[in-house]
Amino acid sequence: MSSETAAATASATSLDVFNRRESEVRGYVRAFPTVFDRATGSTLVDADGREYLDFFAGAGVLNYGHNNPAFTAALVEYLERGGIIHGLDMATSAKKAFIEAFERFILEPRGLAHKLQFTGPTGANAVEAALKIARTATGRATVVAFTNAFHGLSLGSLAATGNSHYRGAAGVGLDDVARLPYDGYLGPDVDTLDLFEKMLDDAGSGLDLPAAVIVEAVQGEGGINVASASWLQRLRRITEERGILLILDEIQAGVGRTGAFFAFEESGIVPDLVTVSKSISGSGLPMSLLLLRPEVDVWKPGQHTGTFRGNNLAFVSARVALETYWADDAFMRQVAAKSALLRGELEQIAAEHPEQGFTVRGRGLFQGLVCDGDRTLASRVSKEAFTRGLVIETSGAFDEVLKFLPALTITDDELRRGLAIVRESLAAVLAG
């Protein structure tokens, strides 16, 4: 055994090889410095057997928890029977069953006539496809995106993303996006769409008629900012009246996170384009979808292609997830109850620390404790919580928001245990 191998095996959670060989770009491993080995539900276990409660859920990929047994059984069975794993975008039984389930459990009950485009497997792939078809369909270049938006890091999607940390790595111009203030950006008393509407109708504003507007109903990476239903309704009206396409980026807020399958449902609007990824496969396998209103689906055959648009294993677990959780409203009723528990506890934590001026914002199991007074606090609490066995992330341009994103399948007991760790961690950090 070489000395390096010996050293590596000395501690199963040693990060030496990562520090030695993995690019400086690595991110989450710095915030959660251990070697994870297995997981179930809302519990992660590292290679030393240490358990962590998960309030992060893979940034919203694991809405149904880790290794949900219903999905694992279907995946194992599919593998064992020699089901197609890769098929480009050819028709397969797994894909057929997924489309049928998505039509039956999601599109039809919501009266959505949208067609499905299977893009490459990342969220950014779906956003790129949405931006491209919006520009192609309208023949216009400008896309409006909002402050604190996060739409991905490939060039087209990065142009729509707000955060300067990410934008700084582009290396080329991030063009053809106009930035406007998101709901609440100028405080609770200003309707930021007044500006947009005025600019659209003013030949002197310098804003070209946009191809599309891209928006998150709840901004995940940008600090858990929530757009009100009335703001989204007005945005839909403004865009519809002028032939501007409306793209809802549901990659993080979708698949039940806010208490409905789509975060835009509460507002009753019908977007032209909807991007879905993160939790759509249920199992954590990569998968992305773009929903298009039939009138917008002006692609020519094979015009926007890609090798990995048919992750058939993902289709299998995605189909089982729809059948298991979306056949009736039982799952969303449970999520509503858990959301109320989480929200109530967070408001209590805020009330326990009036000197910090904490605020709470979010929808469903997508909540943030906003630590604006001392912007380093949320990161310090996240770090402290990890040493106490809780994985919890921050969000916002200054990492000033402690982000609560547990699996939707988390138990009340697990929620309470995690919140107790947050309380202890906060107390420890404040005691300094």
Ligand SMILES: *Cc1c(COP(=O)(O)O)cnc(C)c1O
């Ligand atoms: C994560 C995310 C993306 C990008 O998805 P990737 O799979 O990381 O490319 C886009 N939009 C939103 C809202 C996201 O949360």
